[in-house]
Amino acid sequence: MQLTGLNNLRVRQFNKKVLMTLLYREKIASKSMLSQLSRLSIPAISQILDDLQGDNLIAHSPVNLHKRGLGGGSYQATHDESAILCMNITPYRIESILVSRLVLPLSDYQMTEISVKTPEALLAQIEACFHQYKKNYPGLKIRLALAIHGQVNPTTGVSQRMPQAPWTSEIEIKYLLEEKLQTDILMDNDCIMLALAEKWQNTNYHQDFCVINVDYGIGSSFVINQQIYRGNLFGSGQIGHTIIDPHGDRCACGRYGCLETLASLSALKKKARLLEPADPTRRTPSTQELLDRYHQGESAICQQVMEGARALGLSLYNFLNILNINHIYLYGRSCGFGDAWLKTVCGQSGLNPFDRTDHVKTQATHIAPGTLSREQQIMGIGYLYVEKALDAMAD
Template identity: 55%
Template sequence: MLEVGLNNYRMRQLNKELIMSLVWRHKVLTKSHISRLTNLTIPAVTNILDELLEEKLICHSQQNLSSRGVGSGSYSLPNTLPMTLCLNVAPTKIESQLVDFQLNPVGELQIKTIEAKTPAELLNSIMKLFNGYKAKHARNEIQLAIALHGQVDPEAGVSQNMPQAPWKEHVEVKYLLEEKLNCNVMIDNDCIMLALAEKWLGTNEKKDFCVINVDYGIGSSFIINGSVYRGSLYGSGQIGHTIVNPDGMACSCGRYGCLETVASLNAIKKKVRTWLKTHADVTPDVIEGFNTEQLITLWREREPTVYKLVEDGANAIGLSLYNFLNILNINQIWFYGRSCQFGQQWLDTIIHNVVINPFDPANSIKKNATQIEFGQLTRQQQLMGIAYLYVEESLSEFRF
């Protein structure tokens, strides 16, 4: 017999999850504030808070947040929770940001250049970085939250494919680091990091949205009904491997004509280097050293060849995104990545290919029409998003 509706226990668990998510988001809350945000009565809120206090998931302070009236103190996360070291890891660079038990930043974002030629060298760089933070905060427990480029199995803690890496084998990142460092480790894709950052630190209140990262490659991540959608094989969001030209260039995935071969920074720079070889006055060193900053400069100067390559890429992104929108009907899109430096004209080209979405309201002025914008979170905030893997895990425990 199928269970219908919600019994009292399940409803109570959902309300506990709701209140805990508010505490994680707002850091410190009063009972009356929780009541207003949840539309629960004060007695109902009191009972749930008492349970959360008994379970040591929150703590209570007699300090009132308002001088008006007689308050009942405030509620926050216990300071016994560990700090989290947030890492964004690639074979050539590791970005790091430490956060405290409430996921507030501790210190500044750090960037370390590395040259990892093997998985062991990459793991050694991570361990060395972790031990440096641990030495500075010896009295605190520190856990790791790691964002990795490419396809990741977050359940097994395995990096399945890292496009920039010289190796092709799977790497058991979670198991190996937990064994060596004796700390908790969670890993996921770098686009999941951006999606979680938008969900928890952004101003967007929609439960359905998408983030797209256009950089070395092109990745995306979806938040559907407030939850990250990964797919059963953790391959959701591989917009960069949608085929836009079956007769196009070979892609690293083994197929031909993927979006990444047309619109990623890596692909465009390769094509520009090929074009530069036709110029007798351009030396091999200049061609080899051609970088993203030079590409963007040529774009802004409207150099014809570069301008067309970037425009073609933007058009291809827009058409691919149009197809995604028709399938999922998500109408809030945030763009991140170094390609955002191409500016508003680049974004407008993408938008032009999306506004014909037949599922948008006829009047595009309506607030529910598709919104495609540059993400506004700082790089520090983006990196902090990966720490919310632990928050999402803790909240999921209320659903069983």
């Protein structure tokens, strides 16, 4: 077996990528800040920054970030007259925000309600949104970063399955839209969007963490050693289809007793509708109606919500034992159930039983709602371009 070691050139390339990563996270930084965050010496930082400037990857400003000492100005990644249109797409709504190459907002967050019955109609809505931004920002080159609900192949740019859609066929979104719009497109699913948002925008940065999206369905995405893990078939994070009760209700995936049949909003709303079997006018309540009935203390609704919370907590317990990730951020409209729901989820998660024999002090598991705004969440998908640029530095 042949082993490849690290030579000076590879170490330099690695350190250049480290500094570029920090600049994309911090947006602007001084030499002392970069030295503190990277743990590299000031002389080493200076040499790497000179190389990055020579490669036209960063720009220097004489303006200091602090008033104490002489300072050496500040640095940031170079940017041009281009932008990234970040979009989160379902068959019922498109959320969007325009950001710079550094993933800083250029526009306000927008949410557009849609109702599409075919893949062609969905593509037309995306195209219309793109052209509206082009009209509002003339002369600006706009690339697309798309977060698509459901299973996505980010390499081919294909939406493989969109659970809320009235169709079951795949959509070659990247191929069809790049040809029509004459622009670059990167895409992934909405849980990856949340993981990217947490990775790049949460000030309490952790190398390993997981995001759980508890909404219409239940999905997850996790970051291990600072890298998003997608799996070979791009289907990792399907926590909603872990089986909790083999004798339970049939799931949309075809199996029985999946977590989604107990804890997702779609399942809870369906159960709420079935509570009134004698009412010929019964209908499925909206998410807000379900939340209101829960907070008003309707006993049957509260019972179902708590059963779902216990099922979610049990799934997280198994998840924690397998991966031993101790930072989990919850997103989605189910977080609106509040503290009692969260306490039930955390209560079922418990502690890894093997931790009790470990005499080394470890950090407690943290399960809590994510703190990023909806705007920041949507901006997360724009970091697909940042990660692509960083990956290119290693080639």
